[in-house]
Amino acid sequence: MLSRVAENLFWMSRYMERTNISLRVLKTLYIAHQDGLPVRSWEQTAHQFGIREAENMSSYTILKTLIFDGNSNFSILNNVFRARENARSAQDHINRELWQSLNDYYHLVRDSQLSQQLIFDPISVLDQLIKQTMYYYGVIDSSMNRGEAYCFLSLGKLIERGMQIVDLLKTELEQNIHTEGREEDQRWRYLLIALNGYETYLSENVGSLEPQSVLNQILYKNNFPNSLFYNWDQIESFANFMERDEVDLHTKGLNFEIGKSFSFIKYNQLPEHIDHKLQFLNTIQRNYYNLSKVINRDYFGIIN
Structure with missing residues (x-):
């Protein structure tokens, strides 16, 4: 295996694990706010993810930015995009199912309907993305040599x-x-x-x-x-x-x-x-x- 291919695989996996934990943290934070027990403000979370000017942003705007904003360096969309690009460069060393799971994930997170659903049902949006992450891990565990x-x-x-x-x-x-x-x-x-x-x-x-x-x-x-x-x-x-x-x-x-x-x-x-x-x-x-x-x-x- 070429060193650049190994690096592509290594970083593909890092971006996907970053996505996994980020989604779980965002879901938990949203649930805490719904329970009336905000363990951290949305502004603090935005700063943690690299959004510096979040004081006047609503929770919906922060969530939308953290998940769907292609201009935000640490957004879920950008993580999945980078993982997919790394996978593209290593396609000879991953199976078709793994590539398909990443491709499906990329198209899911770019779906405008999913972005609109965030307005009235953020939990369902986060659950869909988390399930797609679990599918990605399941493909690796069950089918990769x-x-x-x-x-x-x-x-x-x-x-x-x-x-x-x-x-x-x-x-x-x-x-x-x-x-x-x-x-x-x-x-x-x-x-x-x-x-x-x-x-x-x-x-x-x-x-x-x-x-x-x-x-x-x-x-x-x-x-x-x-x-x-x-x-x-x-x-x-x-x-x-x-x-x-x-x-x-x-x-x-x-x-x-x-x-x-x-x-x-x-x-x-x-x-x-x-x-x-x-x-x-x-x-x-x-x-x-x-x-x-x-x-x-x-x-x-x-x-x-």
Whole structure:
């Protein structure tokens, strides 16, 4: 596989995982506002997604911009467009079903009727887009050969997922400095909902939400697919898979970076003080950046 093709697959997967988490965050935020428990203002969300002048924008306008605006760098439309363009450049290494799922997604998010539906039924619009994302992941899991292409798709997804989760945790911790009690609990509840972890939390914890228990689940739970521990465990598994003779993609730099980063999660507990918590998360975030740099250098020939 050419390095440029591997890079196309890696970034296709990153854009789609970015789309997945962004949609879930937007849906959860909308539900929270409908419940009368706004855990974050629409203006804050707009700023987080790169829209700087959102003070006078309605929630509908912000949602429409974040989903359908081709001029907004971090919109869902642009993420899907970039994923599709990367897939186009790697068509010889993905199957027809995967290309079709991305093509269908692109046409769905460009559908003017879907954009109009956002005016009176935002939840249905977000659900349609999330279901299309799940279809994309289902195609990969059920039909892609477990070879080079699958490795780069999986690494892209896992790195992007980890970076997005760290960003969400940092955002919540920074906001919770200024809140306490029920409002703080609701923030953590909606974060768990966005990460598909609320039912998991309730099945193992009785009573009200405890921020430390929520953080432990998202950081350390080894069978929760949106925990950072599980994320690094999967990255390490793919690194081991890449060492197999039939794949033969491993490098010493990759194995070292993954081992160092996974050890940090394994053998360090989250500090108690909130400033130290943020420093802890910053270290994890740097580890993801460093891993991405190693992949750029060793596989794509990019010197950062």
